[in-house]
Each structure stands twice: as C-alpha cells, then as structure tokens.
Amino acid sequence: MGHFMGTFRQTTVLxxxxxxxxxxxxxxxxxLGEGVVKHHARKTRRLFNDSIITGFAxxxxxxxxLFARFESKLxxxxxxxxxxxxxxxxxxxxxxxxxxxxxxxVVADAKSTFLLSGTGDVIEPxxxxxxxxxxxxxxxAAARALLRHTQMPAREIAEESMRIASDICIFTxxxxxxxxx
Numbered sequence: 001m002g003h004f005m006g007t008f009r010q011t012t013v014l015x016x017x018x019x020x021x022x023x024x025x026x027x028x029x030x031x032l033g034e035g036v037v038k039h040h041a042r043k044t045r046r047l048f049n050d051s052i053i054t055g056f057a058x059x060x061x062x063x064x065x066l067f068a069r070f071e072s073k074l075x076x077x078x079x080x081x082x083x084x085x086x087x088x089x090x091x092x093x094x095x096x097x098x099x100x101x102x103x104x105x106v107v108a109d110a111k112s113t114f115l116l117s118g119t120g121d122v123i124e125p126x127x128x129x130x131x132x133x134x135x136x137x138x139x140x141a142a143a144r145a146l147l148r149h150t151q152m153p154a155r156e157i158a159e160e161s162m163r164i165a166s167d168i169c170i171f172t173x174x175x176x177x178x179x180x181x
Contacts, residue, residue, distance in 0.1 A: 012135030012165045012172040013043060013055035015106045015113050016143050017128030018154040021180060022108045024053045025158040027135070027166060028175035030060075036173075044177045048074040051109055052081060053179040057133040058103030066092070066103055070116075081109045085122050093120035104132045110181055135162075135169030155180055 013026040026043035029036055044055045045067055052074065056063035069091065073084035085107055092098045098118070105116040115123040115130050123130070129147065131140035142161035146152055152160070158178060166174040 010171040011043060011057045011133035012139050012162060012169060013057050013106055013133055014131045014139040014143060014158055014161055015108050016154045016158045017113055018147060021154040022113065023154045023158040023178060023180045024055045024106060024108060025162050025176050025178045026055045027162065027172045028177060029171065029173035031171060039173060040175050042177050044179045046179055047071050048079050051079060053108050053181055055106045056103050062101040063103040066101060066105060081107060081112050085114045085116055089116050089120050089122045092118045106130055106132060135165035135172035138168045139165035
C-alpha cells in the first residue's frame with residue numbers, strides 16, 4: 001500500500017478495526033493550490049442502509065461518482081462488500097468513462113476493510129488498519145502503535161491517530177468526520 005499513500009495530497013483518511021468495531025475517520029481540510037479553501041469537508045459516507053462506511057482521498061467529484069457507482073454495486077450484490085469492491089475496481093480499471101477518475105476509496109463493513117484504486121487494486125489490510133492521503137502514513141503508524149500497545153477502543157485509536165497526523169501533515173486539519181459500525 002505504500003505507493004498509494006503519497007499519491008493524493010491534501011487529506012488523511014484512516015480505517016481502524018478492533019473488537020468487532022470499525023471506524024473510518026477523515027480530516028475536513030480542502031486545499032486549492034497553496035491555500036485552504038474549506039475546513040469542514042465531509043470525506044466519509046455511509047452506504048447500503050448504513051451498514052458500510054467509506055472514505056475518500058482525491059478529487060471530490062470523482063469520489064462522489066465512485067460512491068454512486070459503488071452503491072449500485074452494493075445493491076446489485078446484496079451488500080456483499082468484497083464482491084461489490086472487486087466489481088467496482090474492475091469497472092474503474094476497464095471502463096473508459098471511469099479510467100481517469102482521480103481518487104482512492106477505503107470501504108468497510110462489520111467484517112472486512114478494503115482499499116480500492118483505479119488501477120484495479122482491492123487490498124484488504126492484514127491488521128485491520130489502512131490509511132490514504134498525505135497524512136495516511138502518519139495516521140497508520142500511530143494507529144498500529146496504539147492498537148498493539150494499548151487497550152483503547154477503535155474510535156479512540158482513530159481519533160488520536162488523526163490528531164497525530166494533523167500535527168505532522170500540513171494538508172490535514174483537526175476537523176474530523178468519524179463514522180463507526
């Protein structure tokens with residue numbers, strides 16, 4: 001997953017899984033060029049009757065298009081996250097209209113977490129933690145340390161890891177949106 005992390009600047013999205021809880025957290029900063037144009041953007045979504053949580057890094061318009069396509073795949077495959085993720089990744093990679101969409105998605109349900117890219121990648125992290133965006137490596141490292149060395153619940157791990165990332169990454173702020181199942 002390392003080469004994805006630096007692909008998209010200007011955000012941090014983190015997914016943490018612990019004790020049958022999964023959390024997706026994202027910062028709220030939007031930059032245009034060298035300036036901050038928004039402080040409270042929402043980069044997370046709930047899909048399929050609130051049973052799936054998602055986050056994105058990259059172009060907002062592209063991510064919203066992908067969320068709509070992903071939700072239709074979830075409907076088509078009756079909420080089967082793995083199948084919907086694979087089918088979206090296949091379409092994203094092969095369909096001319098989707099091929100140039102500039103975003104990464106993190107998707108999770110009660111059982112699984114996946115990182116999806118436009119190159120056809122569907123990656124399930126080994127430890128239940130994945131992150132995207134410029135602050136992703138910082139948030140992921142902090143989450144791994146907290147998961148291994150504390151008994152903190154998933155939400156607290158996500159919040160603290162995002163705070164650490166926002167202290168380090170200039171493209172990440174501390175206005176977090178957090179979704180949990």
